[in-house]
Amino acid sequence: ILNVEQSPQSLHVQEGDSTNFTCSFPSSNFYALHWYRWETAKSPEALFVMTLNGDEKKKGRISATLNTKEGYSYLYIKGSQPEDSATYLCASRGGNNNDMRFGAGTRLTVKP
Amino acid sequence: DVKVTQSSRYLVKRTGEKVFLECVQDMDHENMFWYRQDPGLGLRLIYFSYDVKMKEKGDIPEGYSVSREKKERFSLILESASTNQTSMYLCASSLFGRAEAFFGQGTRLTVV
Numbered sequence: 001i002l003n004v005e006q007s008p009q010s011l012h013v014q015e016g017d018s019t020n021f022t023c024s025f026p027s028s029n030f031y032a033l034h035w036y037r038w039e040t041a042k043s044p045e046a047l048f049v050m051t052l053n054g055d056e057k058k059k060g061r062i063s064a065t066l067n068t069k070e071g072y073s074y075l076y077i078k079g080s081q082p083e084d085s086a087t088y089l090c091a092s093r094g095g096n097n098n099d100m101r102f103g104a105g106t107r108l109t110v111k112p
Numbered sequence: 113d114v115k116v117t118q119s120s121r122y123l124v125k126r127t128g129e130k131v132f133l134e135c136v137q138d139m140d141h142e143n144m145f146w147y148r149q150d151p152g153l154g155l156r157l158i159y160f161s162y163d164v165k166m167k168e169k170g171d172i173p174e175g176y177s178v179s180r181e182k183k184e185r186f187s188l189i190l191e192s193a194s195t196n197q198t199s200m201y202l203c204a205s206s207l208f209g210r211a212e213a214f215f216g217q218g219t220r221l222t223v224v
Contacts, residue, residue, distance in 0.1 A: 009152070032210035043116075043202070044155075046212035089154065091213075097162040098143055098208050099170070104154035 004092050006103035013080050014111055020076045021106040023090035027071035032093040035064055035075055038105070039086045047075075047088075080110040115139075118203050118216035125223050131190040133219050135203030142208040144186035146170075146178065149200040149218075161186055162208060193223045 005024045013019050025033060032051045036044040048057040053068040061078045077084055087105040119134035135144065143162055147155040147170075157170030159178040167178050175197060179187045186205075190197055200220050204213040 006154075034212055043215035043217055044213075045215075049210060049212050051210050091155075093210060097160075097166075097168050099157065099160055099168065100143075100145060100204075100206070100213060101157055101171070102147070102155040104152065 004090060004101050004103040006090055006106050008106060009104065010107040012109045012111065015080060015082060017080050018076065018078045019080055019108065020074050021088055023073045023103055025071050025092040027068055029094045030068050030092065031098065033066055033073050034091040034093065036089040036091065037086050038089055044089060082110045082112050084108060085110045116203060116205050116214050116216040118219050120219050121217060123219055123221045125193050125221065127194060127223055129193045131193050133188040133201055135186045135216055136184055137205040138184065140183065141205040143206045144180065145204045145213065146186065146188045147202045147204065149202060155202060158188065195223050197221065198223045
């Protein structure tokens with residue numbers, strides 16, 4: 001069983017603050033690390049797919065880094081906006097048949 | 113656009129009933145997954161499938177079975193529903209490999 005851990009469990013920030021979350025995953029048998037954004041009453045949607053050690057990805061104000069040797073990834077949000085409020089999930093893909101296991105998520109609330 | 117469709121948005125069943133949750137995807141994806149989501153626990157993998165008729169247990173398979181007779185359809189079966197199976201169930205699909213997953217809209221199941 002792959003154990004994917006995320007921290008913190010929840011975060012409340014003010015509009016304009018920058019913030020970051022952590023995802024840790026087993027580095028053995030690693031295939032890919034995904035970040036998803038899950039808004040209330042919607043389905044999770046992929047933000048990033050990361051595969052190589054040292055990968056850095058960016059989409060607007062959101063970016064992510066990957067360290068496969070030590071088994072962690074960071075997600076950064078610069079200048080948080082109320083519309084960034086959501087649960088952010090990371091998932092590790094691996095195993096012989098390409099399973100996908102998630103962490104418990106970080107619930108971000110951005111106050112205006 | 114990839115579409116993953118779950119047969120019901122809300123479902124209420126009685127204890128002991130056999131329950132079928134259906135998931136259909138239209139993008140010829142090899143991988144399909146069933147998760148349940150409970151507060152504070154994130155998405156927990158119940159079963160996944162990597163090809164037609166091929167399945168693998170996830171982290172919490174007890175009380176569930178699955179069926180994948182056609183590539184586009186992956187069914188989750190609750191053999192004898194119990195109240196502790198009251199939860200949100202999410203289906204997802206992806207290409208085999210590192211690719212991101214696409215999610216259905218979720219089925220909120222209540223067992224009374």
